[in-house]
Amino acid sequence: MSKGNESSSIEAELETTEVEETTDTQESEVSELEEMKALVASWEDKFLRTHAGFENSKRLLAKDKAAAVAYANESFAKDMLSVVDSFESALATIESTNNKDSNEDLLSKIKEGLNLTYSQLTKVLEKNGIKAIATEGEFDPDVHQAVLQEESEEHEAGQIVKVLQKGYTIKERVLRPAMVSTAK
Numbered sequence: 001m002s003k004g005n006e007s008s009s010i011e012a013e014l015e016t017t018e019v020e021e022t023t024d025t026q027e028s029e030v031s032e033l034e035e036m037k038a039l040v041a042s043w044e045d046k047f048l049r050t051h052a053g054f055e056n057s058k059r060l061l062a063k064d065k066a067a068a069v070a071y072a073n074e075s076f077a078k079d080m081l082s083v084v085d086s087f088e089s090a091l092a093t094i095e096s097t098n099n100k101d102s103n104e105d106l107l108s109k110i111k112e113g114l115n116l117t118y119s120q121l122t123k124v125l126e127k128n129g130i131k132a133i134a135t136e137g138e139f140d141p142d143v144h145q146a147v148l149q150e151e152s153e154e155h156e157a158g159q160i161v162k163v164l165q166k167g168y169t170i171k172e173r174v175l176r177p178a179m180v181s182t183a184k
Helices: 003-070 074-096 103-127
Strands: 130-132 144-150 160-165 168-170 173-176 178-183
Touching: 074 103, 103 130, 144 160
Parallel strands: 144 178
Antiparallel strands: 130 168, 160 178, 168 173
16 A cells, blocks of 8 residues: 555544544533433422422411401400300390389399409400509509599509509500509
């Protein structure tokens, strides 16, 4: 073989090898690109599913919160129904009494019924965290509202003389301050 033929065949082999290597490199880059696309699609799917789950949870929590706010006083209302029943029973008793009963008997029955109903009402209020504010002793501007000042020989200045309207707290918060008169 001549030198010219030999070098052309070497050059041809080199070109073939280079073409094969370029083709292999391109094929490997294409397969790597396809793998990356599949990985991105997988992560995108996971993200969309997680985001949808999060949005569903948010919506359900908002719905639960709205229901909790709407029905927060349901227990209190149920407890108050027994007090309403007692008042209705007392009114029915008054209407059903005969003229034969003396006024004293009627008044004593009414008084007894009202005392029982009042007792029941205070128990329901206390059960639900509503308590009367103490009004003995010193005036406390956090829980008392002084509407009058009067002279009193029995009380020192600043002490509560009379309660004009009871005050109440709900748990630790003042629901309504007690309206009182204080000594000058």
